[in-house]
Amino acid sequence: MHLNKKEILEQCAKMCPNTLLETLEISFSEVGEDYLIAKMPVTPKVHQPDGVLHGGAMVALAESVGSAASYIFLNSKDFFIRGIEISANHVKSVKEGYVFAKAEAIHRGRTTQLWSIKIRDEEENLISVIKLTTISLPKNK
Structure with a gap:
């Protein structure tokens, strides 16, 4: 990595103000050699009408951490x-607390x-x- 872990997390935090990340209270909590983790509180703000975490909020969290990981790890x-395709399988409901999204690269090409x-x-x-x-x-340029 071109920056130390603290600098990477600080750089990620600078991306959040005045964005969807700030609205959803998404923050970056951990970085490793090949992963990035972001967390989001599960509150009524991100619930669907029946009181569980909205799938769209999870997709927004995932695209946020994956796009940030691309930016950080590609030294770009x-x-x-930009995200160009996303698919999600929701397997369990959650009503409160925090959720943590861990992005790990499957393929890191120059273009995709x-x-x-x-x-x-x-x-x-x-x-x-x-x-x-x-x-x-x-x-x-």
Whole structure:
């Protein structure tokens, strides 16, 4: 990695203000050599009408952590990262606490990247399994 772990988490935190990440209270909590973890509180703000975590909020969490991981691990100051495909399988409901999304690379190509993102609750129960494809688009100089 080109930055130390503390610097990476600080860089991720700088991406959050005035975005969906701030609205959903998503924060980045851990980084390793090949993964990035973000967490989100499960409150009525992200519930569906029957009081459980909305699947769309989980997908937003997953795309946020996967896109941030692409940006960080590709050292892509010359690229924009965009999600181009996402699929999710929600396997368990959660009503409160926090959920944690761990993005791990399946494929890190120059143009496209494929991420496996598992969302777990505070007891490590699997909540959702998500596959995200991102693309690196060159910034115009």
